[in-house]
Amino acid sequence: MSRTTVSSGINLRGITKSYGRTPILHGLDLEVAPGEFVTMLGPSGSGKTTVLKIIAGFEQPDSGSVLLAGRDVTSVPPEHRNIGVVFQNYSLFPHMDVAGNVDFPLRMRNIPKGPRRARVSQALARVALTGYESHKPHQLSGGQQQRVAIARAIVYEPDVLLMDEPLGALDRRLREEMQLEIKSLHEQLGITIVYVTHDQDEALSLSDRIVVFNKGRIEQIGVPRVVYRNPETPFVADFFGDSLSISAVIHERQARLEAVGATIELPAMRTQAGGFRLLWRSDQTSICNPVDQVRQDGTVIIVSATVLTSAYGGNAMRLRVRLVTGDIGILTVAEDSTLAAGTRIGVVLDLAIATYLAVDRPGVDAM
Amino acid sequence: MAGEHGRVLGLTWSERWTKYGLAALLGPTIVSLLMPSLVVIPLSLSNNPALSWPPQGFTLQWYHQLFGSAAWLASLRHSIEVALTATILCLLLGVPAGLAFGSRNWRGRRLSLAFVVLPLVIPNVVLAIGMYEVYARLGLADLWGLAASHFVIGVPFVVITTMSAAKQINRVILLAARSLGARPVLVFWHVTLPLISLGVLSGAMFAFVTSWDEVVIANFLTSPTYRTVPVEMWSQLTEGVDPTVAAMAATLFAVTTSLMLALLFLRGRRE
Numbered sequence: 001m002s003r004t005t006v007s008s009g010i011n012l013r014g015i016t017k018s019y020g021r022t023p024i025l026h027g028l029d030l031e032v033a034p035g036e037f038v039t040m041l042g043p044s045g046s047g048k049t050t051v052l053k054i055i056a057g058f059e060q061p062d063s064g065s066v067l068l069a070g071r072d073v074t075s076v077p078p079e080h081r082n083i084g085v086v087f088q089n090y091s092l093f094p095h096m097d098v099a100g101n102v103d104f105p106l107r108m109r110n111i112p113k114g115p116r117r118a119r120v121s122q123a124l125a126r127v128a129l130t131g132y133e134s135h136k137p138h139q140l141s142g143g144q145q146q147r148v149a150i151a152r153a154i155v156y157e158p159d160v161l162l163m164d165e166p167l168g169a170l171d172r173r174l175r176e177e178m179q180l181e182i183k184s185l186h187e188q189l190g191i192t193i194v195y196v197t198h199d200q201d202e203a204l205s206l207s208d209r210i211v212v213f214n215k216g217r218i219e220q221i222g223v224p225r226v227v228y229r230n231p232e233t234p235f236v237a238d239f240f241g242d243s244l245s246i247s248a249v250i251h252e253r254q255a256r257l258e259a260v261g262a263t264i265e266l267p268a269m270r271t272q273a274g275g276f277r278l279l280w281r282s283d284q285t286s287i288c289n290p291v292d293q294v295r296q297d298g299t300v301i302i303v304s305a306t307v308l309t310s311a312y313g314g315n316a317m318r319l320r321v322r323l324v325t326g327d328i329g330i331l332t333v334a335e336d337s338t339l340a341a342g343t344r345i346g347v348v349l350d351l352a353i354a355t356y357l358a359v360d361r362p363g364v365d366a367m
Numbered sequence: 368m369a370g371e372h373g374r375v376l377g378l379t380w381s382e383r384w385t386k387y388g389l390a391a392l393l394g395p396t397i398v399s400l401l402m403p404s405l406v407v408i409p410l411s412l413s414n415n416p417a418l419s420w421p422p423q424g425f426t427l428q429w430y431h432q433l434f435g436s437a438a439w440l441a442s443l444r445h446s447i448e449v450a451l452t453a454t455i456l457c458l459l460l461g462v463p464a465g466l467a468f469g470s471r472n473w474r475g476r477r478l479s480l481a482f483v484v485l486p487l488v489i490p491n492v493v494l495a496i497g498m499y500e501v502y503a504r505l506g507l508a509d510l511w512g513l514a515a516s517h518f519v520i521g522v523p524f525v526v527i528t529t530m531s532a533a534k535q536i537n538r539v540i541l542l543a544a545r546s547l548g549a550r551p552v553l554v555f556w557h558v559t560l561p562l563i564s565l566g567v568l569s570g571a572m573f574a575f576v577t578s579w580d581e582v583v584i585a586n587f588l589t590s591p592t593y594r595t596v597p598v599e600m601w602s603q604l605t606e607g608v609d610p611t612v613a614a615m616a617a618t619l620f621a622v623t624t625s626l627m628l629a630l631l632f633l634r635g636r637r638e
Contacts, residue, residue: 058542078545085546091539095561104557108548152547 008069008159008192009034010055015064017050024050025216027064032160032194034069037186039195039203042213043239048196051213052162055194057081069159079108084153084161089169091149092137098124098148099133105156123155124148126185143174150185160192167202179205200240204228212236234277234357242282242318244329244347246303247359250276259325260293267299267352277357280349282318285331290344293324299352307343323347404620411613418608429614439615442599448510449585449595450578453517457525457574460518462567465529466559470536480530484523491520491583499587509593516584521574525567532566533559565634572630576623 010032017025024047032038040048053059055066057078065074073081092101102123106116124130127147137145146166153161166182167175183206186193197203203210204224212219212227212235220232231237237245248255251273253266288302295302304324311318316332319339323329331347339345406420414424433439467473468480486494494516502512536559544554582597589598596615603612 056542056546058545077550078542079548079550081546082548083546085543087539087543090537091543093540093544093558104544104549105547108553149543156548 009036010160010192010194011065011067011070012051012055013065013067015051015054015061015066017047017054017059017061023216025061028216028218030211030218030221032192035190035192037183037193037195037206037208038211039197039207039209040211040213041197041200041203041239043198046213047216048211048213049164052164052194052196055160056083056085056162082156082159084156084158086146086149086153086161086163086166088165089142089145092145092152094137097134097136098129098140101137101148102152102155105152109156119155123151126154126188127151127181142170143178146170146178147181150182154185154189154191158191160194163193163195165197166195168197168199175202182206204240212239214239229281230355231279231357234359237277237279237355237357242330242332243279244282244285244321244323244327244331244349245277245279245357246323246325246327246349248276248278250274250356257294257325262294264294264296264301264351270356272358275359277359278349278351278354279357280354282330282332284350284353286348287331287333287339288346288348291346299350301349301351302346303349305345305347307339307341307345309341310337310339321345321347407613407616407620411610411617413610413613416609418610418613429610432611433614433618436611438594439596439599439611442594442596445510445589445593446579446595446597449513449517450575452510452514453521453578454571454575456514456518457522458567458571461522461525461570461574462529462563464522465526465566465570466533466563468526469530469533480526483526486520487523491581494519495584495587498584502588508588509590512588513578513585513595516588517574517578517581520581520584521577524573524577525570528566528570528573529563532563536562568633569630572626576626579623580619 010030012028012030015025015028016023028047028051030051040051042048050059054061055068057066057073057076061074065072067073068081068083093104096104099120102120103116106119111119121130121133124133127150129144129147129151132140132144132148137148140148149166163182167178170178179202182193182195186206195203195206204227207224209221210224210227211221214235220227220236222230227236228240231240237243246257247259248257248264250256250266250270253269254263255266255276255278256263291302291304293304305321307319307321308328309320311320312335313332314335316335317337317339318330318332320328320330333339409422410418410420411429412425412427413422414426415422464483468476468483498512498516498519502508502515507515540558541554544558545551549557580597581595582601585595585598586601589595594602596619600612600615603609
């Protein structure tokens with residue numbers, strides 16, 4: 001079972017794909033290093049699942065090539081790619097018991113019975129399902145079924161493991177538990193994993209790198225912290241949870257807030273001029289007593305705002321606020337705060353940690 | 368499971384009365400379906416040689432006569448031959464067709480399906496006349512003529528049951544099998560076939576029984592030297608009646624019923 005060679009990498013070069021006349025992928029390039037955990041994240045219909053199907057060989061790209069471990073497999077059928085795939089749910093063979101399911105890929109590889117039995121029980125031990133060998137899939141819970149599917153996909157030591165929203169059908173608690181299991185599995189096996197999800201928390205907690213998809217194109221690739229803290233596009237910024245932003249027109253060190261007719265001083269010179277969104281994650285903001293419109297103190301600005309909605313969130317309170325600049329955003333405050341809708345507050349923002357996102361149209365919305 | 372739910376949630380009065388009403392209707396329905404078949408059993412054991420109701424006394428002589436008669440035994444052998452041949456033909460052509468109809472949508476699918484199931488709605492006598500004409504020209508008579516015609520009326524069952532079994536298969540399972548290293552042929556053998564097997568089996572059973580008790584077409588296509596059981600019964604009944612026919616009918620009833628019970632049992636075990 002112990003194989004010393006490192007898992008294989010994946011290379012996608014200029015992949016295009018359309019269904020009928022609907023283009024899905026527009027010349028996609030992606031490189032996954034051996035042993036890396038890469039998550040493809042995006043809303044449904046963004047093309048991430050199509051990429052997975054193309055890597056697996058379930059779909060053919062219209063053009064471009066797929067390389068596994070340096071070998072061009074673009075026209076190789078799935079059964080000869082030596083990949084493991086874990087699907088969202090219901091992918092176990094209903095007429096075979098747990099051991100039969102895990103044994104199937106070994107049988108297809110003509111491995112003798114003795115070693116097969118040992119590897120099946122080892123794989124089941126890895127997913128903590130020893131003793132369930134003769135259970136039928138319908139006798140297992142959703143989480144157990146997925147663990148069997150994982151055991152079945154790793155028992156033959158595939159070059160890469162592809163996971164298509166494997167936790168999508170599970171409830172939240174179980175999902176978080178399974179995330180940790182998948183993560184430790186990755187650490188133990190050192191296998192290359194490509195993981196598809198639309199859940200940004202899952203992507204952030206599991207991945208070495210995240211690939212954010214939007215409308216068949218890659219918006220940003222990066223390690224979780226960078227993608228979360230320094231989004232490169234408004235789409236990425238909005239896709240990863242709550243944030244607060246201010247629209248401004250920037251020229252060198254000046255940022256003009258058109259809606260209130262105020263100008264603020266930036267801590268550093270910007271080379272690019274034009275319309276920008278200055279963005280902070282909700283947890284990077286704080287609140288204070290209300291001020292008159294906008295006040296600047298060093299790199300910190302305080303912007304007057306009105307609470308629109310407040311929602312209790314367990315470990316924090318989420319406030320939806322309208323800034324005096326007209327921008328609407330979400331910030332988090334202490335769980336015990338008692339700010340009701342309509343309350344005027346000041347929002348404290350540090351320009352030094354803001355993310356600057358260029359927007360196409362200059363100025364602010366006419367509101 | 369469903370029953371448990373019903374009890375857990377409790378039934379309203381109107382639901383309860385609907386239930387009783389249905390039960391009250393079910394009894395007479397079952398009796399009226401079964402009685403005509405069951406009637407032959409006491410008749411086949413009756414001492415009265417005239418095949419009339421009520422039966423008198425008790426004797427096994429009609430069964431002795433049945434299994435001692437060369438004509439009856441030959442007809443039994445012919446029936447089995449024809450039904451088995453027809454069923455095998457139905458499986459060879461009906462299973463692939465059922466898979467094609469059940470796995471995905473293709474152009475002309477609905478029209479082709481309608482064409483395949485057409486023999487179910489055409490009266491057998493109409494089919495018989497056409498087959499008589501065509502098969503005579505092709506030189507198809509006796510075993511092969513009958514098997515071919517019974518294939519035509521039996522294959523819709525195999526196609527329909529295979530199709531509905533194939534529709535139940537989640538396509539993800541087939542993709543999973545491919546990714547695990549199975550060539551399409553092996554996917555079919557190890558995954559598709561086991562999953563449709565019950566559907567195929569019940570289709571085969573229907574095809575077999577359809578051939579087994581078919582009398583109209585068989586009357587047209589058989590010669591006096593090659594009679595099947597229903598044809599033999601029919602001619603006996605028109606010539607002069609004795610309870611041997613009832614004994615044969617009771618035997619057929621027993622065979623058919625045990626086939627159906629076996630199927631039910633298999634289904635129950637699978638679920």
